[in-house]
Amino acid sequence: MAVLLEVAEVEKDFGGLRAAAGLSLSLGEGEMLCLIGPNGCGKTTLFNLVTGALKADSGSLRFAGEDLRGKEPYEIARLGILRKFQVPGIYPDLPVAENLTVALVGSDDEGEARLQELLDLARLADKRGLPAGSLAHGEKQWLEIAMVLARRPRLLLLDEPTNGMTAAETAATVALIRDLHARVGCAVLVIEHDMGFVRDLGCPVALMVRGRIERRGSYEELQADPLVREVYLGAPDLESA
Template sequence: MSAPEDINARQKPAVATTGSGTNVILATRQLTKKFGGLTAVDDVDFEVNRGEIRCLIGPNGAGKSTLLNLITGKLSPSEGDIYFDGNDLTGLDPHERIDTGLSVKFQSPHVYENLSVKRNLQVPLQRTDRNVDRVMAETLEQIALTEQADTPAGDLSHGQQQRLEIGMAITLDPELMLLDEPVAGMSVDETADVADLITSLHDDGMAFLVVEHDMEFVREISEQVTVLNQGAVFRQGPIEEIETDEAVRRIYLGENA
């Protein structure tokens, strides 16, 4: 999708950082959020590459949700900038950010419980010019809910509702999907289903930023991991390096070095 016309004048730094000639699709620069005397996100420089699955982890209160809310536009930064796919998102409303190719699924399912699975998928498609019937059939298959197409969303299990909301997000054909604890409250089998879905979408070229506490799930899907602590980037690297880092174990995994 093309970016909103009113941001064209602010694109130069964004293009240099996340434009088509770069491998980076999302970047924050000196991003800071203060709530009174509390600094929840502290001068964060952070990147997600095109086609990458990056997991964001850290102890409670590390600033993960605040950082995600800054990227989605639910919160405005105190300082700093947010660039995505050549666009400066910093001053955009949440719906304008979606129009640039960003999609998000928050922790609790936000589905329309009285509508069928099929109708839920139609809601975001109204924002696009995509072929509704084709996209819906493809999406139902991807999220393994074809047989439940006419079932009210409120009758689905927790795991099915989570997959449905991911399906609603992917109907927009995003370049990057943000997932906030996508397997919270799920069974082992449901978690495996979501891991398979993310892996499949990743194989098709979609990038992911996943905020997650479930380390088994992180091991299953992640290519790169960023650890936040006290609002700042603490460590970054492959999951194998992160899990063997003694300082990370102290602050996140609750182990003694």
């Protein structure tokens, strides 16, 4: 598998607080990885560094062979790195379909067929005419994921995509992400705290602690790891954390 994203020995300080401390992470073309770790460990900082919202103090950030350091966020987005934030960034007064139409403007594949594909992927085809603001919380999250996918990312960054969801919405989001990964084929990097979601997603998991990646493996491997248990406050297993 060809390496798509390569983060190597990245450092980032905020007034003496080391948010990235020799941070290294690689992600292959089309690979999916879930990133876990305690609050304040640097997960969101990693996303900000990769997207250009923050500039690294030192180290290397490369995407498909391109040096990301020094590039502006819009330049990085044009390379195919796109991010979905925790809070849905939709147009609540516009119908669901028009939200996607706005996202498709300027793309090479505007049109009804592509619009219908995105509606189907987001499980919102039967709600295409409803105002986006009337959707349930989980559905708003799915709509924004579809809006990001409209731009055909090579790397999709998902920041706590199940935040605030019901158990049923979380289960549906697992199915949606697995489906889009299989159908779209882009690489996906997910930050998540819901360990039931992480388990069900069924992809490799990386543990971040104090600004660096300390463990990487399957859910089962990390579940049995003493450091992971320590980081999650001595919980007997990850699902109870």
